Amino acid sequence: MNPELVEQITKMVVEKLQTKAAVGSESTVEEVRTKVTNEPAASVEVKFWNHRSNNVEEKCNSDCTESEPEKEIAVEPKPPVGLENPFNKEELDLLISKTPARIGVGRAGLRPKTDTWLKFRFDHAAAVDAVYGDVDPKILESLSLFKVNTKVADKEVYVRRPDFGRKLSDEAKQLINEKCKKSPTVQIIVSDGLSSKAVEENVEDVYLSLNQSLQSLGLDVGTPFFIEKGRVAAMDDVGELLKPKVIVYLIGERPGLVSAESLSAYLCYEPRQGTIEADRMVISNIHKGGIPPVEAGAYIGTVVQKILKYEASGVSLVNKEG
Ligand code: B12
Numbered sequence: 663m664n665p666e667l668v669e670q671i672t673k674m675v676v677e678k679l680q681t682k683a684a685v686g687s688e689s690t691v692e693e694v695r696t697k698v699t700n701e702p703a704a705s706v707e708v709k710f711w712n713h714r715s716n717n718v719e720e721k722c723n724s725d726c727t728e729s730e731p732e733k734e735i736a737v738e739p740k741p742p743v744g745l746e747n748p749f750n751k752e753e754l755d756l757l758i759s760k761t762p763a764r765i766g767v768g769r770a771g772l773r774p775k776t777d778t779w780l781k782f783r784f785d786h787a788a789a790v791d792a793v794y795g796d797v798d799p800k801i802l803e804s805l806s807l808f809k810v811n812t813k814v815a816d817k818e819v820y821v822r823r824p825d826f827g828r829k830l831s832d833e834a835k836q837l838i839n840e841k842c843k844k845s846p847t848v849q850i851i852v853s854d855g856l857s858s859k860a861v862e863e864n865v866e867d868v869y870l871s872l873n874q875s876l877q878s879l880g881l882d883v884g885t886p887f888f889i890e891k892g893r894v895a896a897m898d899d900v901g902e903l904l905k906p907k908v909i910v911y912l913i914g915e916r917p918g919l920v921s922a923e924s925l926s927a928y929l930c931y932e933p934r935q936g937t938i939e940a941d942r943m944v945i946s947n948i949h950k951g952g953i954p955p956v957e958a959g960a961y962i963g964t965v966v967q968k969i970l971k972y973e974a975s976g977v978s979l980v981n982k983e984g
Pocket residue numbers: 824855856892893894895913914915916917924926939940942943944945946947
């Protein structure tokens with residue numbers, strides 16, 4: 663996205679969130695987007711795929727907030743995928759409009775219909791690609807992120823041994839020690855995690871707006887970097903090395919069959935060896951059909967501010983906040 667637009671949206675979201683008690687309300691971000699882009703507010707944020715449609719242009723339902731330009735493919739008109747004679751079509755359509763799950767797709771005897779099966783295979787292939795793919799180095803370069811590794815050598819090991827992905831390699835520790843500012847207030851880390859596609863699609867916008875939001879809140883930010891084949895708890899090793907107050911860890915989520923490009927931000931106050939999971943927190947589902955990346959970045963900044971105020975994150979933060 664255009665950096666000026668990112669800046670404007672971030673500034674307005676942060677201002678709004680700080681003045682509103684209902685932090686993170688969806689109406690807030692929609693209001694801001696409308697104000698900045700002059701486009702009418704979308705009625706829903708989540709992009710639902712129409713699994714019953716054969717028409718490429720109808721793949722996304724009419725409530726999509728952002729539709730991707732699709733390549734024109736010449737397809738023979740076919741009967742729609744789905745139940746041919748639903749008992750209550752209106753009710754079924756209502757249910758389908760509420761969920762991206764594959765419901766009401768019909769069947770051919772005991773089997774799924776060919777189109778349903780092909781769509782499933784397509785989404786499954788996208789999920790596999792997201793897990794096994796690598797993040798384009800140009801993206802890391804563009805954000806000036808240097809790369810370090812965990813104790814994982816290849817993706818097969820990564821999938822089978824989550825414990826290895828939670829530990830930085832010795833070279834990584836050395837490089838981080840050499841290159842990074844010590845004891846920053848906020849340390850940002852990016853990792854491919856379980857979806858390199860999630861990083862490729864979202865990280866630039868999230869990162870830009872997150873940085874701007876932290877800047878506008880006057881917070882001191884450390885030297886960011888990229889952990890290849892990382893798991894969430896790798897932040898504990900980073901915490902030991904750099905002693906930041908807060909870590910914001912942007913990492914690819916395990917792909918589902920609805921989106922293979924969803925990013926999460928895991929946050930923790932003073933993560934160290936032995937940090938318990940309950941003290942981490944997550945803002946998940948960041949992608950263009952979920953929480954839009956720019957708004958997510960701005961929102962994460964305000965959550966960091968809250969973590970710093972209470973000197974706690976996760977369940978401890980909830981307890982302190984009362
Ligand atoms: C896999 C998964 C799990 C697995 C994690 C096991 C593992 N080792 O991978 C299990 C089943 C244990 C799990 C448990 C929980 N999960 Co979960 N989980 C997911 C899922 C499907 C993918 C996460 C992912 O890809 N992470 C990235 C990879 C690279 O991380 P990882 O290092 O391999 O694994 C770590 C994270 O997955 C993390 N984690 C997983 N879930 C949660 C939830 C919270 C609140 C936190 C802080 C961390 C966390 O714990 C793992 C170990 O460190 C997401 C859905 C999504 N769209 O993100 C939901 C999701 C993150 N989980 C969620 C929830 C609510 C939970 C639980 C609180 C459920 C419960 N009531 O017990 C617990 C908390 C676990 C914790 N660590 O604190 C919610 C969070 C909602 C929110 N925004 O706060 C999500 C978004 C699902 C949803 N849509 O509701 N989860």
